[in-house]
Amino acid sequence: MFxxxxxxxxxxxxxxxLGLGMAMEAWNELERVAPRYQTAPAVLKxxxxxxxxxxQWDMVAxxxxxxxxxxxxxxxxxxNLAEAMRHVEGHESEKxxxxxGGAEGVCASNSPSGSRQP
Numbered sequence: 001m002f003x004x005x006x007x008x009x010x011x012x013x014x015x016x017x018l019g020l021g022m023a024m025e026a027w028n029e030l031e032r033v034a035p036r037y038q039t040a041p042a043v044l045k046x047x048x049x050x051x052x053x054x055x056q057w058d059m060v061a062x063x064x065x066x067x068x069x070x071x072x073x074x075x076x077x078x079x080n081l082a083e084a085m086r087h088v089e090g091h092e093s094e095k096x097x098x099x100x101g102g103a104e105g106v107c108a109s110n111s112p113s114g115s116r117q118p
Contacts, residue, residue, distance in 0.1 A: 018049060052080075
């Protein structure tokens with residue numbers, strides 16, 4: 001129970017640092033999260049926000065893909081992945097296609113008709 005409360009306090013502190021424009025301090029704060037909670041969705045979401053603030057778009061893409069696989073019904077993860085891909089140099093490159101992974105299929109399955117979008 002203590003580790004979970006500690007993780008929540010760390011997330012709150014990281015959010016505060018990020019709100020003050022202190023992205024590196026926020027990242028360093030997240031490093032204090034216990035190893036067993038490092039892959040919790042709340043921690044990954046905060047890491048994604050910090051990586052975005054730092055302009056680390058490859059990392060944003062990786063975190064978005066990880067979150068998309070954990071929470072496929074949350075469209076925000078696909079949106080974050082699309083934003084990251086837009087920022088990756090040469091977004092038409094093989095690197096961007098690799099980062100996209102299976103997101104196209106996930107997005108299509110979440111569309112109202114369930115079919116792939118053009």
